[in-house]
Amino acid sequence: MSTTQTATTQQNADWAALALRLALGTMFLAHGLLKVFIFTPAGTAGYFESLGLPGVLAWPIIIAESVAGIFLIAGVFTRIIAISMLPTLFGALTLAHWGAGWVFSNQGGGWEYPAFLIAASVAAATLGNGRFAIKVPPVFSAFNA
Numbered sequence: 706m707s708t709t710q711t712a713t714t715q716q717n718a719d720w721a722a723l724a725l726r727l728a729l730g731t732m733f734l735a736h737g738l739l740k741v742f743i744f745t746p747a748g749t750a751g752y753f754e755s756l757g758l759p760g761v762l763a764w765p766i767i768i769a770e771s772v773a774g775i776f777l778i779a780g781v782f783t784r785i786i787a788i789s790m791l792p793t794l795f796g797a798l799t800l801a802h803w804g805a806g807w808v809f810s811n812q813g814g815g816w817e818y819p820a821f822l823i824a825a826s827v828a829a830a831t832l833g834n835g836r837f838a839i840k841v842p843p844v845f846s847a848f849n850a
Contacts (some may be wrong), residue, residue, distance in 0.1 A: 713755055716724045719836040719837060721832060722833065722835025722837070726838070727778060728776070728785060729787070731778065732822065733770045733774035736774075737767050737768070737772075737773075738771065741767055747763075749767065750762075750763040753766075757800075758800065769789075769793060770791065779838065780838020781838065781839055783829055783832075784847055785845075786830065790826055793821065794819055795819075
């Protein structure tokens, strides 16, 4: 591969990382805020309990989704954040959406969207921050690739 091709490939990867981080980050932030302002924390806790989960998980999930969204949008700790959200996404897929079938437009929302978000999170973890991200202090650089 020539130097020009390598530079172009890297530039494309940087733009791809940015687009993916912005989309995934916006989705996580929107879902966290949806649980606060629309469903309410109490409603979210009640829904979790209806799935057989402890209602006390509502706040940790709300915080995790919101913080993950902000960090992904900013491009900070992308790999760690994307990987750390996988248990939440697998939980959503298996506990909340699996029984509704494949198509997300089914009543109860099927599992296609959580499955896509798992794939997108794996892709974000693979790509990392990319060039268009907030730079963190060097002390954190080992965690911010």
